[in-house]
Amino acid sequence: MADQSLKQRTAKGLFWEGLSNGMRQLLGLAFGIALARLLDDTDYGMIGVLGIFSAVANTLQESGFIMALANKRDVAHKDYNAVFWFSLLTGLGIYVLLFFSAPLIARFFGSDELIPLSRFLFLGFVMSGATTAHSAYLFRNLMSKQRAFSQVPALLLSGIVGVTMACNGMSYWGIATQNLVYIGVVNACYWYFSPWRPTLRIDFRPLREMFGFSSKVLVTNLFLQANNNLLSTVLGYFYSKADVGVYTQSAKWNSMGSSLIEGMINGVAQPVLSTVNDDASRQLNVLRKMLRFAAFLSFPAMLGLALIAEEFILISITAKWLACVPILQMLCIWGAFIPVITLYTRLLISKGKSDVYMWNTIALSLLQLLVMLVMYPYGIRAMVAVFVSINVAWLAVWQYFVWREVRLTPWAAFKDIAPFALTAAAAMAAAYFLTDGIDNLYLKMGTKVVAAAAFYTGIMRWADAAILRECLNYFTKKNKP
Numbered sequence: 001m002a003d004q005s006l007k008q009r010t011a012k013g014l015f016w017e018g019l020s021n022g023m024r025q026l027l028g029l030a031f032g033i034a035l036a037r038l039l040d041d042t043d044y045g046m047i048g049v050l051g052i053f054s055a056v057a058n059t060l061q062e063s064g065f066i067m068a069l070a071n072k073r074d075v076a077h078k079d080y081n082a083v084f085w086f087s088l089l090t091g092l093g094i095y096v097l098l099f100f101s102a103p104l105i106a107r108f109f110g111s112d113e114l115i116p117l118s119r120f121l122f123l124g125f126v127m128s129g130a131t132t133a134h135s136a137y138l139f140r141n142l143m144s145k146q147r148a149f150s151q152v153p154a155l156l157l158s159g160i161v162g163v164t165m166a167c168n169g170m171s172y173w174g175i176a177t178q179n180l181v182y183i184g185v186v187n188a189c190y191w192y193f194s195p196w197r198p199t200l201r202i203d204f205r206p207l208r209e210m211f212g213f214s215s216k217v218l219v220t221n222l223f224l225q226a227n228n229n230l231l232s233t234v235l236g237y238f239y240s241k242a243d244v245g246v247y248t249q250s251a252k253w254n255s256m257g258s259s260l261i262e263g264m265i266n267g268v269a270q271p272v273l274s275t276v277n278d279d280a281s282r283q284l285n286v287l288r289k290m291l292r293f294a295a296f297l298s299f300p301a302m303l304g305l306a307l308i309a310e311e312f313i314l315i316s317i318t319a320k321w322l323a324c325v326p327i328l329q330m331l332c333i334w335g336a337f338i339p340v341i342t343l344y345t346r347l348l349i350s351k352g353k354s355d356v357y358m359w360n361t362i363a364l365s366l367l368q369l370l371v372m373l374v375m376y377p378y379g380i381r382a383m384v385a386v387f388v389s390i391n392v393a394w395l396a397v398w399q400y401f402v403w404r405e406v407r408l409t410p411w412a413a414f415k416d417i418a419p420f421a422l423t424a425a426a427a428m429a430a431a432y433f434l435t436d437g438i439d440n441l442y443l444k445m446g447t448k449v450v451a452a453a454a455f456y457t458g459i460m461r462w463a464d465a466a467i468l469r470e471c472l473n474y475f476t477k478k479n480k481p
Helices: 002-038 041-048 051-062 065-071 077-109 114-121 123-129 132-140 144-167 171-193 206-228 230-238 241-275 280-307 309-316 324-350 354-378 380-393 395-406 410-434 441-462 466-479
Strands: none
Touching: 002 144, 002 171, 002 241, 041 114, 041 171, 041 241, 051 077, 051 123, 051 206, 065 077, 065 132, 065 206, 065 324, 077 114, 077 123, 077 132, 077 206, 114 123, 114 171, 123 171, 132 144, 132 171, 144 171, 206 354, 241 280, 241 324, 241 380, 280 309, 280 324, 280 395, 280 410, 280 441, 280 466, 309 324, 309 441, 324 354, 324 380, 324 395, 324 410, 354 380, 354 395, 380 395, 395 410, 410 441, 441 466
16 A cells, blocks of 8 residues: 555656646747747857856755755754745855855956846845745655646746847846746745745754755755856856857757656655665665656657757757757767666665765766866867766766665666667667658658657557556546546
8 A cells, every 4th residue: 555655646746747847848948949049149158157156056055955854754843944044044145245256257257247147147046045945845745736836837927028038139138037037936836835934933953953964965966066067167268158158058958858857757756765765675666667767758858859959959049059959969968867867866865875975976076177177178069078978977886876775786777777778779760860861851850750759659569668558557547537
């Protein structure tokens, strides 16, 4: 009964996270195309070079307490209240610091326009500070449906604002405002859906119990954000804002593809794996099933995006962004592995191994920084190729630590992942050669999508893949009265 209940909660969580992420990606696709047609690479570069500051500040403001609360066995009002006030006050303090540091940031990147832009954009993490505890409540209690009902309208409203401002010639200010509107709407919805409310009795003592865990997650997330924004920062220093814009645009489309699956996994993996932490064999079974699910979706989605990258860029955002194609295709290879890496890291966190998560991320970030500084004279494409190679190769390191915790052997992991990766690669190759002689962009892109999907699904059905049967059974039963 307990197994069935957990399975139902996991399936429900994956369904709502998938629905939410799917709708968000569709809206993001529509608004992203509109903005890319209205703006140029320099506009995206202005926002891109500031990305690392917002990411680091947001991480400091959250300080790993969302994961700490999710991992805690018993959570009381005082725990949420301490996190709320810490997050809010930390966000305010960091904003004041960055407000007065804006001239230094502008001088580093050689653009005085970054002073007012950064002071405006950085308001976002102050706003986020007011909802960290509410976000933790929804996450801990697997309230994926409520999270979906918060994020989708926020994306819709913020996208309308961003496109409207861009149409009126406000360029990168439209992107900045879009970010703030999204955060504001999500915050309001999280407050509405979460039954928890803060009180004025400020007591930070409950943080001490969580700090040993959360501090490692904090350091890890700092390096993770630095790692994710490393290329934008290095490019912003050594190259033009236009070059940063090309990379930022490529990374955005890659992120939209990979985050669809990663968001599903990330929204349920840690709470579910923490629930079965006392039963090693059961936890291993849950991990392997989620691993197969991630690979089943991620590899065809991301390799498919790489397959249609050129036609997609030309049709959606025109030839002015054609330089994005090779960069996007390389990033898609990394994107295919992101949900797998996310699942591994969430397993380690659920086992309380935040120190392993931290030191691995630090080592990876420092390695990539060193390699990027060596590679920058060889151009952006070379830097991206090495960046992707290091991230994919590092999966072996994560695999070692997962094996040490739950005895998931490399061969077992290979059997869970490889069939879907190889099938997806074969389907994409077949679709590529089938459509090689088609000249019409629209026909070529459509045929690629249909052919690749048909090849992949056909092979899965022929092999009688269990994960495909379970997905079909879930939706079939869900649609029955």
